[in-house]
Amino acid sequence: MRSRKFSKGKKFIFFLPVVALIAAALGYVVMYLWNCILPEVTHAGRINFWQALGLLVLCRILFGNFNKGNGGPGNHFREKAWGLRSKWDSMNEEERAKFKEEYKRRCGGWGHRNKE
Structure with missing residues (x-):
């Protein structure tokens, strides 16, 4: 069997047109949606x-990049959640019960402060 590995140069040659095609498609979608919706709704040009x-x-630039979890603004929260999951998995039953009680005390009544 022959290996179907591409060299980095060949990957780049295929990558560039794909990026240009995606950018063009996104540009046309944004243009179409803007021109169909906003001029009538908000009287924008x-x-x-x-x-x-x-x-x-x-x-x-304003809202972050369009990646799928490879860093960026939302990745910080995913890392914290993963750290909490691993911490939870390493707890014994007594530590979990203590954690649950502390969580209920701090966050139990959304919108209501617990009186201490």
Whole structure:
């Protein structure tokens, strides 16, 4: 059997057109949605393709990148949750019961302060 491994150069050659195609598709989707919805709802002007791509870049700058958990703003919370899960798994039953009671004391009544 032949191995189907690509060299880094071949991967890059395929990667570049795929990124350009995805950017173009996203740009056209943003442009289409903007031009179909916002002019009638908010009386905003129509935009062209390059303005739509600019909006995508602006959203990426303001709200973070569009990755799937490889870092970024939301990753901090996933790391904390994973750390809590491993901590929970290493507790014995007595420690878990103590943790649950402390959690109920601190967070039990959402919107209501527990009187101590």
